[in-house]
Structures are given as C-alpha cells and as structure tokens.
Amino acid sequence: NKLSDILSHDNAFEILLSPPTHSTLPPAKRPRLSTPLPPVVAPPAPDISQDLGTYIARDVKLFRELGWKGLVEQRRQQGDWNNDVGNIKHPAGRLLDHYKRHGAPVKFHTKPWTRARVEAALKRGPHRSCHEH
Numbered sequence: 001n002k003l004s005d006i007l008s009h010d011n012a013f014e015i016l017l018s019p020p021t022h023s024t025l026p027p028a029k030r031p032r033l034s035t036p037l038p039p040v041v042a043p044p045a046p047d048i049s050q051d052l053g054t055y056i057a058r059d060v061k062l063f064r065e066l067g068w069k070g071l072v073e074q075r076r077q078q079g080d081w082n083n084d085v086g087n088i089k090h091p092a093g094r095l096l097d098h099y100k101r102h103g104a105p106v107k108f109h110t111k112p113w114t115r116a117r118v119e120a121a122l123k124r125g126p127h128r129s130c131h132e133h
Contacts, residue, residue: 063071079100086097113121 059071059075062074066074081096081100085100086093088096090096
C-alpha cells in the first residue's frame with residue numbers, strides 16, 4: 001500500500017513531514033460575497049517537536065525491521081480491558097471477553113472507500129484545521 005511504499009524509502013522521514021504537493025479534490029464551494037474579502041494567509045506550520053521526530057524515526061526503523069503487521073503489533077497498546085473480564089460472574093462476561101479479544105462490531109452506513117479515494121485523501125493531507133491547533 002501507499003504508506004508501506006513511503007516507509008520503505010531511505011528518506012521516509014522527510015516524505016512524511018513534507019506538506020502535500022496538490023489536492024485531487026475540487027475546492028469547496030462558498031457563496032459569493034458582494035465585497036471580496038482579503039486573501040487569507042495560513043500561518044506557517046509549527047516546527048516539528050523533537051519528541052515527534054524521535055517517535056517517527058523510531059517507528060520507521062521498526063517498520064523496516066518488522067514490517068507493517070509487526071509494527072502495529074509492537075506499537076498497539078494493551079487496552080483498557082481487565083485480563084479477567086471473561087471470568088466475571090455477570091451475564092455479559094463472555095460477550096465482554098469476546099469484545100476484548102476480537103473488538104466490538106461497528107456498523108457503517110456509508111460505502112467502503114475505494115483505493116483511489118483513500119489515495120486521494122492521503123495525497124491531499126489533513127484538513128487545514130489540523131494546522132490551527
């Protein structure tokens with residue numbers, strides 16, 4: 001997949017931190033105003049913190065050593081479930097243990113994204129509000 005391709009490059013750190021080059025989605029439409037507003041200049045993106053850079057470099061190294069599945073298994077946290085949830089004396093004990101081991105089912109009302117839509121979203125990058133906070 002696209003993320004695996006990026007992380008396999010020697011300059012993965014720079015690729016992950018570089019802003020998207022262009023958007024493949026059409027710009028959002030706004031109603032026309034009678035008086036045009038002055039152009040909005042986005043503030044410069046804050047410098048990456050040293051901690052974040054350290055975490056990215058660590059995880060790129062882990063990805064190269066363990067592959068995607070190994071990285072996810074290594075980085076995924078234990079979770080908040082009690083280890084003995086399946087042994088509690090409660091009618092939902094077995095169900096809670098099943099959720100602990102397999103996750104809870106989630107129903108979506110939207111169609112699954114196509115590969116093209118996922119890649120377009122990755123190319124576009126995060127919403128501009130992500131840079132505001």
